[in-house]
Amino acid sequence: xxxxxxxxxxxxxxxxxxxxxxxxxxxxxxxxxxxxxxxxxxxxxxxxxxxxxxxxxxxxxxxxxxxxxxxxxxxxxxxxxxxxxxxxxxxxxxxxxxxxxxxxxxxxxxxxxxxxxxxxxxxxxxxxxxxxxxxxxxxxxxxxxxxxxxxxxxxxxxxxxxxxxxxxxxxxxxxxxxxxxxxxxxxxxxxxxxxxxxxxxxxxxxxxxxxxxxx
Numbered sequence: 067x068x069x070x071x072x073x074x075x076x077x078x079x080x081x082x083x084x085x086x087x088x089x090x091x092x093x094x095x096x097x098x099x100x101x102x103x104x105x106x107x108x109x110x111x112x113x114x115x116x117x118x119x120x121x122x123x124x125x126x127x128x129x130x131x132x133x134x135x136x137x138x139x140x141x142x143x144x145x146x147x148x149x150x151x152x153x154x155x156x157x158x159x160x161x162x163x164x165x166x167x168x169x170x171x172x173x174x175x176x177x178x179x180x181x182x183x184x185x186x187x188x189x190x191x192x193x194x195x196x197x198x199x200x201x202x203x204x205x206x207x208x209x210x211x212x213x214x215x216x217x218x219x220x221x222x223x224x225x226x227x228x229x230x231x232x233x234x235x236x237x238x239x240x241x242x243x244x245x246x247x248x249x250x251x252x253x254x255x256x257x258x259x260x261x262x263x264x265x266x267x268x269x270x271x272x273x274x275x276x277x278x279x280x281x
Contacts, residue, residue, distance in 0.1 A: 088266075101142060101231050102190040105240030106224040107169055108216045110182040124215040128184070131204045135188075140195020144188035145237065154181045163187060164236025169244055171221050184216075187240050193226065193262055197273050200259075222247050225256045228265045 070085040112121045135141065147158035155166050156176045166185075174182040190196040199205060225244045229235055243256040252261035259273040 101229060102193050102196060102226055103188070103229050103235050103240075104190065104196055104224055104226050105187040105237070105244060106185065107172065107244065108184045108212075108223055109172060109174065109219055110184060110215055111217055113175065113180050113182045115179055115181075120214050127204075127208065131208055132186075134204050135199050138195065138199040140191045141199065142189040142191060144186055154178055155183065155185060156181070160237065162234045164238055166237050167241050169221065169241050169248075171219060185237075187235065187237060189229075189235075193259070193273070196226075197259055222258070224258070226258065226262065227254075227256055228263075 067085075067087065072083050072085050073080050074083050110121060110124070112118050114121065114125055116122075132144075136144070145160055145163040148161050151158035154176060158166060160166055168183065168185070172183060174180060188196075190199075200209070222244060225240070225247045227243050246253075247256040247258070250256075252258060254263040254267040257263050262270050262273065264270050
């Protein structure tokens with residue numbers, strides 16, 4: 067507001083603009099078009115193909131967890147590979163979700179035999195719906211055991227940001243925001259349940275997250 071003349075990056079172009087505060091009907095219209103996006107990255111203790119009982123147990127339970135999340139109110143969509151994709155997450159054709167990529171701190175393998183990674187990229191109508199899906203049902207039960215399966219990386223495992231409802235984000239978008247959260251802390255650009263923002267960029271109250279089971 068103090069210095070409203072800005073530049074905006076749109077794809078490969080940079081354009082000049084003047085920012086102003088949306089009010090009244092315009093603000094309501096813009097707010098209604100915003101959806102929340104969350105990518106999650108977890109590094110497993112061993113590759114998915116490893117016959118270790120705990121890894122196998124996680125892999126076998128995952129389908130039911132994601133199926134329940136996909137039926138939760140507020141869920142819109144998640145990144146899905148194109149039909150008949152072969153190989154690992156890195157090899158699949160993700161279509162409009164873009165080429166699969168990972169944060170810089172993932173240092174394990176990328177082949178079928180060595181990949182030790184679980185990743186999702188999902189769209190939600192609002193933060194409360196996403197919060198409820200994470201901290202209830204099968205996913206809540208899985209969180210209680212997450213360190214049986216996943217390494218403690220010291221890096222954030224998920225990040226939120228807002229996009230308009232006609233935007234399909236990419237895996238690279240998710241990685242960029244996740245790394246920004248780690249390097250610079252929370253902001254409207256990249257945030258978490260504990261430090262969240264509404265679509266207008268105003269910081270909102272903290273979700274009551276039990277630190278013993280945070281994702």
